[in-house]
Amino acid sequence: MTEPKIPLWEVFIRSRNGLAHKHVGSLHASDATLALQAARDLYTRRGEGLSIWVVPSHAITASDPADKGMMFEPAASKIYRHPTFYDVPDEVGHM
Amino acid sequence: MYTQALNAGAVGAGQPPGEDAALLARFQERVDADQRIEPNDAMPEAYRRTLIRQISQHAHSEIIGMQPEGNWLTRAPSLRRKAALLAKVQDECGHGLYLYAAAETLGIAREELVDQLLTGKAKYSSIFNYPTLSWADIGAIGWLVDGAAIMNQIPLCRCSYGPYARAMIRVCKEESFHQRQGFEIMLTLARGTSAQKAMAQDALDRWWWPCLMMFGPPDAASQHSDTSTRWKIKRFSNDELRRKFVDATVPQAHFLGLTLPDPDLRFDADSGHWEFGAIDWDELRRVIAGDGPCNADRIAARRCAHEDGAWVREAALAFAAKRQAKQAA
Amino acid sequence: MAPGPIRVAETPLVSYLLRRADDALVLGHRLSEWAGRAPTMEEDMALANMGLDLLGQARMLYAHAGEVEGRGRDEDAFAYWRDERGYRNLLLVEQPNGDFAVTIVRQFLYAAYAEPYWRAMMASGDATLAAVGAKAEKEMAYHVRHCAEWVVRLGDGTAESRARAAAALTELWPFTGELFEVDGTDRTLIAAGIAVDPQTLREPWQRTVIQVLAEATLEAPPAGFMRRGGRSGRHSEHLGHLLAEMQHLQRSNPGAAW
Numbered sequence: 178m179t180e181p182k183i184p185l186w187e188v189f190i191r192s193r194n195g196l197a198h199k200h201v202g203s204l205h206a207s208d209a210t211l212a213l214q215a216a217r218d219l220y221t222r223r224g225e226g227l228s229i230w231v232v233p234s235h236a237i238t239a240s241d242p243a244d245k246g247m248m249f250e251p252a253a254s255k256i257y258r259h260p261t262f263y264d265v266p267d268e269v270g271h272m
Numbered sequence: 273m274y275t276q277a278l279n280a281g282a283v284g285a286g287q288p289p290g291e292d293a294a295l296l297a298r299f300q301e302r303v304d305a306d307q308r309i310e311p312n313d314a315m316p317e318a319y320r321r322t323l324i325r326q327i328s329q330h331a332h333s334e335i336i337g338m339q340p341e342g343n344w345l346t347r348a349p350s351l352r353r354k355a356a357l358l359a360k361v362q363d364e365c366g367h368g369l370y371l372y373a374a375a376e377t378l379g380i381a382r383e384e385l386v387d388q389l390l391t392g393k394a395k396y397s398s399i400f401n402y403p404t405l406s407w408a409d410i411g412a413i414g415w416l417v418d419g420a421a422i423m424n425q426i427p428l429c430r431c432s433y434g435p436y437a438r439a440m441i442r443v444c445k446e447e448s449f450h451q452r453q454g455f456e457i458m459l460t461l462a463r464g465t466s467a468q469k470a471m472a473q474d475a476l477d478r479w480w481w482p483c484l485m486m487f488g489p490p491d492a493a494s495q496h497s498d499t500s501t502r503w504k505i506k507r508f509s510n511d512e513l514r515r516k517f518v519d520a521t522v523p524q525a526h527f528l529g530l531t532l533p534d535p536d537l538r539f540d541a542d543s544g545h546w547e548f549g550a551i552d553w554d555e556l557r558r559v560i561a562g563d564g565p566c567n568a569d570r571i572a573a574r575r576c577a578h579e580d581g582a583w584v585r586e587a588a589l590a591f592a593a594k595r596q597a598k599q600a601a
Numbered sequence: 602m603a604p605g606p607i608r609v610a611e612t613p614l615v616s617y618l619l620r621r622a623d624d625a626l627v628l629g630h631r632l633s634e635w636a637g638r639a640p641t642m643e644e645d646m647a648l649a650n651m652g653l654d655l656l657g658q659a660r661m662l663y664a665h666a667g668e669v670e671g672r673g674r675d676e677d678a679f680a681y682w683r684d685e686r687g688y689r690n691l692l693l694v695e696q697p698n699g700d701f702a703v704t705i706v707r708q709f710l711y712a713a714y715a716e717p718y719w720r721a722m723m724a725s726g727d728a729t730l731a732a733v734g735a736k737a738e739k740e741m742a743y744h745v746r747h748c749a750e751w752v753v754r755l756g757d758g759t760a761e762s763r764a765r766a767a768a769a770l771t772e773l774w775p776f777t778g779e780l781f782e783v784d785g786t787d788r789t790l791i792a793a794g795i796a797v798d799p800q801t802l803r804e805p806w807q808r809t810v811i812q813v814l815a816e817a818t819l820e821a822p823p824a825g826f827m828r829r830g831g832r833s834g835r836h837s838e839h840l841g842h843l844l845a846e847m848q849h850l851q852r853s854n855p856g857a858a859w
Contacts, residue, residue, distance in 0.1 A: 180383065180582065180585070181589055182381060182383050183383075183585060183588075183589065183641070185376065185381075185382075201442075202369075202370055202373045202374075202439070202442075203373040203376065204369060204373065204643055205382060205641070205643060206643060207585070207588035207589050207591070207592045207754075208588070208591070208592040208595065210750055211588065211643075211750060211754075214647065214746075214747055214750065215643035215644075215646070215647070218643070218646040218647045218650050219366055219369055219643065219646050222362075222363075222366065222446075222646075222650070223446070239312060241312065242310070242312050242313045242314065243314065335637075335642065338636060338637040338645075339637055342636040342637045345633045345634070345636055346630065346633060346634055346843075346846050346847060347846055347847065347849065347850055348850075349681075349850040349851050349854075349857075349859040350677045350681075350851070350859045351626075351656065351659065351660050351663070351676050351677060351680055352660075353859055354633070354656060355653060355656045355657065355660070358633050358636065358649055358652055358653055358656065359649075359653060361636050361637070361649070362636070362645070362646060362649035362650070362653070365636075365637070365642055365645045365646055365649070366646060368642060369642055369643070369646070372642075407850055407859070457859075460858060460859060464857055464858060464859075465854065465856070465857050467854060467857075468854065468857055573637070573638075574637075576638075577637060577638045577639065577640075580638070580640070580700070580701075581639065581640025581641060581644075581701065582640075583759070583761050583762055583765070584640035584641070584644075584701045584755070584762065585640055585641060586758070586759050586761075586762070587754055587755050587758025587759045587761070587762030588754050588758065590758045590759045590762075591753070591754040591757055591758045594757065
């Protein structure tokens, strides 16, 4: 197709205050303003949102799944970062 | 709405040269362990291609599926029906968009997928090549076509490919009103005047068999289901889903007081299932090959919308470029 | 259910409600004609959303007209069983969709009026009209926002889009005078604190239109002859076709429920 491509945007919606924006999908729009309106019309038809972010898809830098081992596995062995690592006698109560 | 198992032109499981057998084995292990596959994960090329084909066919079906129902938008017989139908047709467009978005995560642009549809290279569900000839067809589509779609889509919510499964969860949630809307139309007609009841029966007569065909060719003739099943893209066979659909729908037709157009239909007490007559597979092949009643019209309408909109898309891009240049200056 | 075409005994309030309901229904119907035909699929969603807003407004207003009239007529009796001459909508909203520029400019010109109109109506002495106002004001504000973005993009896009946008403005401009028309019905209801004086809407309407056209590098057509007649049922030829299509199923099955 000779037609130029319309940019792709990733859409994030905050469903209610107190919650973080969550990725819901993507859409195409020629600029940010139209992307925001398209996100409203496409992803909040049933009252799913109170706030929308749109981000050009190309602006997202993602970790490579192939690097999963070196990126994330080293954290698994640091169990001393979790409260259950430490012994506190029951009679001390909740801590 | 929905796609079907179109096995014509299915992508085989054959691995391209250079694709490592170890990768395939590791991939299969992950799928077997019910781990979801995400966009940038290593995946066999055939898995990627199968998904692109299936998800895009599904998306095209939603977009083409707007037409038969859209045909009655301006003639809906009450304002309540008109609003519900507009919301439903709009949902179909939305579902098409969710699905194109899922397909694009596999590294293919929507423009390319749309191009495949407009040039006739891509398939969409055969059901949308049938015409809507009366208002009752809107009821029949919601009740039967969406009913069949739901049978197929619910298992897809657990599909191994994350973005597809997530899109299907959203679609299924939104579609729960579609089938009820259709059944309510049928029920109103079935309890209405004799002309309305005849309209409902006529719609059922015309839509019943094409709906059974929506599940795709019989398992015996369907050579590619195995791979899809192993990869957990597909969780039930065509025949299993078709049987489920018939079992669920026959009592609903009886409730409506309508007759299913199948003289061989009977309840088999031993198996607990409804046994139905022979499906005309030649008809399905014909419709898929392009000779259904509306194939040419559907594609022509889509092309027309695309071509008529070209100047608008160009204008939007030109404006964006101008603004960017201004900002950069 | 109506057994045949109805003629409504129009008190000022019934007439006033039908005018607003007819505006919303006819324009919503026009937008529904776009389903599956928009320049982008994203815009298909937007046009349907605007159409649904308008259908919702129409239904609330017809229901209220039925209550005020007190003859047991429902929304469908008004929508499906009045003939062209009984319809009270603005000529602007019945104009055919044309190309995307015509649809967007038509929607923009109407919404730029309807937004301040419904906002003012939130203070109406009629509680239902005030409630419709509270809902419609937000809906129309979004229509203004969305359509204005498109007017700007079409006006300041390519040479072709600019020419089409300018042609749409020229075509539709003569229908904008009717937005601010005041007749006996209006005067009675303005005096009763039920209706807003449309003359007060001219200034906010012009401000929105001129500002958006300027951003779009488009010019408002010169003030000229303004067409009117919709409020008294003297329509363009387009409305009859729209109604024939919309009403045929109801009318070929009198007394049937759908």
